[in-house]
Amino acid sequence: MRALDERGAKSVYVDGGQVIRTFLRAGLIDELTITTVPVLIGTGVPLFGPLGRDVPLRHLSTHVLGAGVVQSAYAVEGGRVTLRPPCAERGGTMPRTWLTERFELQVPLVGAPMAGVSDGRLAGAVSAAGALGMFGVPPSVPVSWIEEQAGIAAASGRPYGIGLLAWGLSDEHLKAVLRVRPALVSVSFGDYAPYVEPLRAAGITVAVQAGTTEEAVQAERAGVDVVVARGGEGGGHGRDDVATLPLLQTVLDAVQVPVLAAGGIATARGLAAVLAAGAEGGWAGTAFLGCTETTLPPEGLRRVLDAGETGTAYGRVFDVAQGLPWPPEYGGRALRNTFYDRWRGREDELARDEQARAGLEAARQGRDFDTAYVYAGQAVGTVTRERDAADVVAGFAAADKLLSRFAAP
Structure with missing residues (x-):
């Protein structure tokens, strides 16, 4: 991967939508032509321009350049960078809907x-x-x-x-x-x-x-x-x-x-x-x-990454345990865990069990996901890495x- 840097490299490759942190030499780029997704400049501050509009960058010294959904290499000539739509690079056309x-x-x-x-x-x-x-x-x-x-x-x-x-x-x-x-x-x-x-x-x-x-x-x-x-x-x-x-x-x-x-x-x-x-x-x-x-804590994220396509269950256990007044026709699909398995089919009993409710809240605070819940769909098996x-x-x-x-x- 090549990137614009303090030495003045002349091209950048932004791979798979990852934000590439590229330090720009002062004065290297004066204008940026955006013909695709937003570009983030500086300390996480977004800068946007409609497709094809030039955005002046003359105030830049050393900043961070990043891009979202972009997959291509771009030339830097005459103080300009042009980003082309990723669909064109792949030979496809994203439908306009x-x-x-x-x-x-x-x-x-x-x-x-x-x-x-x-x-x-x-x-x-x-x-x-x-x-x-x-x-x-x-x-x-x-x-x-x-x-x-x-x-x-x-x-x-x-x-x-x-x-x-x-x-x-x-x-x-x-x-x-x-x-x-x-x-x-x-x-x-x-x-x-x-x-x-x-x-x-x-x-x-x-x-x-x-x-x-x-x-x-x-x-x-x-x-x-x-x-x-x-x-x-x-x-x-x-x-x-x-x-x-x-x-x-x-x-x-x-x-x-x-x-x-x-x-x-x-x-x-x-x-x-x-x-x-x-x-x-x-x-x-x-x-x-x-x-x-x-906002998932690391312990919850690990449960998501480890879950398979059969690792979810649908029901009202977690809502009943918290006393949440969800309409009964709207249950929730979450990662199956010990707490769910223990109380599934016993929701009426669970609603009266203050100790179980307190235990669930304590587990949430303590990040114990054998008891605490993570809501996720059946496609969770496709989520395998952060x-x-x-x-x-x-x-x-x-x-x-x-x-x-x-x-x-």
């Missing part, structure tokens, strides 16, 4: 909110890499947390989203979200209908996750902008009634609004499959569980090559 056009994305992908695991840092990193990142809002957090995380996510200069739980959404949380005005809000799992119009009136795109075709039709009637067809393979909370592909097919036939697909989409192959079926994009959470930008979010998004971008296999020559 409602999702990419609405939010000016390079990859038709949303990073799922994942309350408790994602925050503004992960959301901003996913957005900076060319997809749309989100963070989820637990009902227990203060308003200041929402505002703080929104500021971190917005610092990428790119659109981001916030996920809300309808059953636990307070007026204060809604007002905070309206103030920060993310590009996308997902409000699901409970009576979301009263929130749709206030969000849309603020210029926010509204999504609802649907676990059945009937739920998708109801969401369309409520006036949402986009439906997320979420299959039972998905991690975290939702229905376990229908798998992703059967659900996606019936939802696409049943509604007129754009449809995203969620559940089991963790690689370029999964994204290509749902795009080919007619979805406007993918909605992925588990794929990002191995990212350096999540990566950054840009690298994960770059992997999804390879869907363009898969989709071009049968294109006419």
